[in-house]
Structures are given as structure tokens and as C-alpha cells.
Amino acid sequence: MTWFRDAKFGIFMHWGAYAVPAWAEPIGELGTFDSTYWFSHCPYAEWYWNTSQIEGSPAYQHHQSTHGGRPYDDFLDLWHADLFDPNDLAALFARAGARYVIPTTKHHDGITLWDAPGTGTRNTVHRGPRRDLVADLAGATRAAGLRFGVYYSGGIDWYAGRRAVIRHESQIDDHGRANEAAYAAYALAQVQDLIARYQPDVLWNDIGWPDLGLDDLPELFADYRSAVPDGVVNDRWDGTHSVRPSVSYDFLTSEYQANRGNEGAGPWENCRGVGYSFGFNQAEGPAHCLSPAAAVRLLADVVSRGGNLLLNVGPRSDGTLPPRQRAVLEGMASWMAVNSVAIHDTRPLEGAVPGETPWLRWTRTDDHAYALLADAAGEVLLPHSAGLIAPVRLDGKPLTAHAVSAGTAISLDDVGTLPVVIRFRLSA
Known part of the structure; x- marks a missing residue:
């Protein structure tokens, strides 16, 4: 199974x-x-x-x-x-x-x-x-x-x-x-x-x-x-x-x-x-x-x-x-x-909040969490519980981010209908 x-x-x-x-x-x-x-x-x-x-x-x-x-x-x-x-x-x-x-x-x-x-x-x-x-x-x-x-x-x-x-x-x-x-x-x-x-x-x-x-x-x-x-x-x-x-x-x-x-x-x-x-x-x-x-x-x-x-x-x-x-x-x-x-080999991420405006979904593996984000521009809040650090974009484009009490705030160029993926490392 x-x-x-x-x-x-x-x-x-x-x-x-x-x-x-x-x-x-x-x-x-x-x-x-x-x-x-x-x-x-x-x-x-x-x-x-x-x-x-x-x-x-x-x-x-x-x-x-x-x-x-x-x-x-x-x-x-x-x-x-x-x-x-x-x-x-x-x-x-x-x-x-x-x-x-x-x-x-x-x-x-x-x-x-x-x-x-x-x-x-x-x-x-x-x-x-x-x-x-x-x-x-x-x-x-x-x-x-x-x-x-x-x-x-x-x-x-x-x-x-x-x-x-x-x-x-x-x-x-x-x-x-x-x-x-x-x-x-x-x-x-x-x-x-x-x-x-x-x-x-x-x-x-x-x-x-x-x-x-x-x-x-x-x-x-x-x-x-x-x-x-x-x-x-x-x-x-x-x-x-x-x-x-x-x-x-x-x-x-x-x-x-x-x-x-x-x-x-x-x-x-x-x-x-x-x-x-x-x-x-x-x-x-x-x-x-x-x-x-x-x-x-x-x-x-x-x-x-x-x-x-x-x-x-x-x-x-x-x-x-x-x-x-x-x-x-x-x-x-x-x-x-x-x-x-x-996508592959992942499970849902507990403690993360999906969204529709902007569009946001979360997955995780043993070592990483992934935010899949679309319809976004400028500064965006990615709401999640503690333990997610060192965010990077999988497509290699630059990303500015800092931790806030509700999760992580990021700044990025316009993202259209096709999601970008931001990978976090899960801290111990």
C-alpha cells in the first residue's frame, strides 16, 4: 500500500x-x-x-x-x-x-x-x-x-x-x-x-x-x-x-x-x-x-x-x-x-493553513515542508506553525523571507495561476 x-x-x-x-x-x-x-x-x-x-x-x-x-x-x-x-x-x-x-x-x-x-x-x-x-x-x-x-x-x-x-x-x-x-x-x-x-x-x-x-x-x-x-x-x-x-x-x-x-x-x-x-x-x-x-x-x-x-x-x-x-x-x-x-512521496503538513487568496497549499516529507503558492505578488504571509526554516524557491529565483508570529512573510515577484513551490527545512 x-x-x-x-x-x-x-x-x-x-x-x-x-x-x-x-x-x-x-x-x-x-x-x-x-x-x-x-x-x-x-x-x-x-x-x-x-x-x-x-x-x-x-x-x-x-x-x-x-x-x-x-x-x-x-x-x-x-x-x-x-x-x-x-x-x-x-x-x-x-x-x-x-x-x-x-x-x-x-x-x-x-x-x-x-x-x-x-x-x-x-x-x-x-x-x-x-x-x-x-x-x-x-x-x-x-x-x-x-x-x-x-x-x-x-x-x-x-x-x-x-x-x-x-x-x-x-x-x-x-x-x-x-x-x-x-x-x-x-x-x-x-x-x-x-x-x-x-x-x-x-x-x-x-x-x-x-x-x-x-x-x-x-x-x-x-x-x-x-x-x-x-x-x-x-x-x-x-x-x-x-x-x-x-x-x-x-x-x-x-x-x-x-x-x-x-x-x-x-x-x-x-x-x-x-x-x-x-x-x-x-x-x-x-x-x-x-x-x-x-x-x-x-x-x-x-x-x-x-x-x-x-x-x-x-x-x-x-x-x-x-x-x-x-x-x-x-x-x-x-x-x-x-x-x-x-508532490511525490509527500503527506499533508499539520499546522499549516491553506488559502484561496492568494492560493496556497502545503505538503511535507520527513525533512522538508513545501508551500505551493499562486495568484500572489509582493509581500505574502505563509501561515504555519513553528519549525519551518530556511525557505527557498525550487525554481531558483530569489526570495526574501522573514519569520513572523503567524508563520513566514515572503516577498516575491508576481506569481500567476501556475504555482511556485517554496521549500522549508523542518527544524528538529
């Missing part, structure tokens, strides 16, 4: 046949809308199959006018991934400071990115890309020195499980989540196959697990931890988030603004996209997406509160990253090249 708590930053990758239509209404972040409105206007492009079946929804209208109402599985055959370069992507993720990568191996559409048992030809090995995309990503990720995890949609499968259209969150358990014994066996065999083939460092399940398979989970987790002794398991196995003691997870999750109550004591991870969608959404523009500075600040905020950030990218159907997403990661890479010591 130590490696996960030290990693601080991971890359999520949502890639599937939904990258062909690549469309959703970019309304905003999960957790900020009424459920009925959310599902009919869902900004998640990876939910396209569901949203496009809700008559009267913008996705329904788009699917009829743009794609003539064609069957969803046509998109699998139109997904060619002809420009997919896993080594280039893994190198970018490493430069950006990520320490683990988690791609979708099966999302809610039930299409698997490897030759999964029970799928016949409905996977990327036999159709569409005609490649084992999971193997490609696992090999490239590990060759770049990063850990590799797998996302699996255990609770929802619109092909092998239940095909009812979901119009409200309350319908997920009622008729959206597949609870039958046959599907439970199907999902179990696929996760067992993922473990056997790829030995993932993270098992990241979504939307619960079939009710008639919940009793299989303790043995599944025991077998996984035997095969991957330092592997970790997320909390989304029993319902959306685990509540059964027998479902032994290692870390809690939040998503955009949803389940923020999980961001507390113990290991936790916040996931979100660069924009409002996880899968590539061609309808998103700059106003819907993080800037490089906003992404750095999000990472710093999560880490300063003891969590990990799992930042998602959604490749286009050809396998390339949209330029806006790549620019965010390249911007993070430039910042991390100087300041990663304030």
Missing part, C-alpha cells in the same frame, strides 16, 4: 468504441446536477449508448441526425486505432509525473480491450483495432517505469448483462446493474483472466458487482493479493462503494464532485477527466477543460489533503490524444520537472 500512497498521481484512460461517435453534451461536473437531468444530458461520452437511447435527449437527437440511429456495435468496427502508439503515451504520462496508469479494459458497453473469455469476437482482438490493447498498454507502461492497473465495469454491462436504459441514479440497482448468476460467473472469469494475464497493480472496479457474485469476492481478492502482493483494490465492488465488511478494499474513491465525503482519513483517490467527460468528447471546448495550471493546482490540492489524483485522458478513435489533453499533460510535465518533490 505504501507505493500507492507515495505515488500521488495516476493516469486514467477511457478508450472504447464510444470514441467513434465521441459525443456528449458538456454540461458540467458529476455531483452538481439533479440525477434525472444528469442522465438525459449526460456529459460522459462513454455513456453514449445509454444516453442516445433516451428519447428527446440531445444525444438521442445527435445519434439520429449524425449516425442515422445505427446500432452501437457498428462503432466497434469503425474503431481502427491506426495511430495508436502506447510507448509515446506512456512516455508522456511519465514526463507528466504519473506513477501509475489505469485504462478501461471493459466499460459499460461490454466491449473488452483484450480477448476476454466469453466475449467471442466482440472484443478488440477480433474486431475494430484487432489488437490486445490491454497488453500493449501494460507493456509500454511498465517499460516506462510506471505501475499498471485495470479498470473493469463489474456492475453494468449493456451487452452481456442488463440492457435497460438508465434514466435516474435510482434505476442503477433496480434494473441497470446485472445481478444474475450467469453474469456473475461471466464477470468473475474475466477479472480472473485479467489478473492471470497482466498481474495488475490496481484492481479498479466500477458500479458494484452482481449480487449473486458478492460471495466470490473474498476469495477473488485473496487470490489477487497472492498473485500481486502489493496490489491494491478500490472500493466500488458492493454497490457504487463498498459497504460489506467482507469486501475488503484498500482505498476510497471520489469522482469530480461526487462522493467527496470519501476524501478523508485513510487512502483515497479522486478521479476526473481533463474535461467533463472521461471518453473523448468532440463537443468539449477550452471552457469545459482544465488548463495546465488548473490541473497542477488540482493535483496539489488533492495531495495536500492526503489523496491521489487519477486524471483521465480519452484518446480519439485513431489512438491519438486530443491536442488539448496532450497540452495539459505537457504543461504538467514542465512543472513537475522542477517541482515534483513537493
